[in-house]
Amino acid sequence: MSENFWHNVAKFDEILKKFNKIHSLTNYKDIKPVALDSIAPVEFLGFEPRVCVDVGSGAGFPAIFLAMIWQECEFHLYEPIAKKSSFLTYATLNLALKNVSIHSGKIEDCQKIKADLITSRAVMKAVDLIKICQGFYDESSTFLLYKGSNAKFEIDELKCDKNIYQKDDRNYVVLKGLNAI
Secondary structure (H helix, E strand, O other): OOHHHHHHHHHHHHHHHHHHHHHOOOOOOOHHHHHHHHHHHHHOOOOOOOEEEEEOOOOOOOHHHHHHHOOOOEEEEEOOOHHHHHHHHHHHHHOOOOOEEEEOOOHHHOOOOOOOEEEEEOOOOHHHHHHHOOOOOOOOOEEEEEEOOOHHHHHOOOOOEEEEEEEOOEEEEEEEOOOOO
């Protein structure tokens, strides 16, 4: 990791703590493990996306940290809760993340763009997430889902290439070759 990455993580942490006092965005006290969890897939994903869509971005995990690493990638963060999308806008402006766009709304109600990579962290079951992302992916897109212990059961029925990478209590689910559900 570059020194600049950890500098930006510390700056993000300051912004998050400031907002968290008023808006209760997340209960994390130590941002370092969250950042490491967010960027862990960079090691095994096998490509750097050009366009990434993050669904239910919340407090910015994993997308903000991935955007710090993949600076040439165009990130689109979709967050329907106003206080969270306001936080994301404020954070990206203060971090000067020019590769990040915030969309305040549900992804299914927004204009469709084709993504190389779609990420989501514990928003909903995989099959439901894939359904609401219709129009944002094709067979060449990759889904990267940050899941817990039920990951295998969530993807058993899906007809696509699927892999689960495990690290600590996290299951990183990578899905490729999905057709519309």
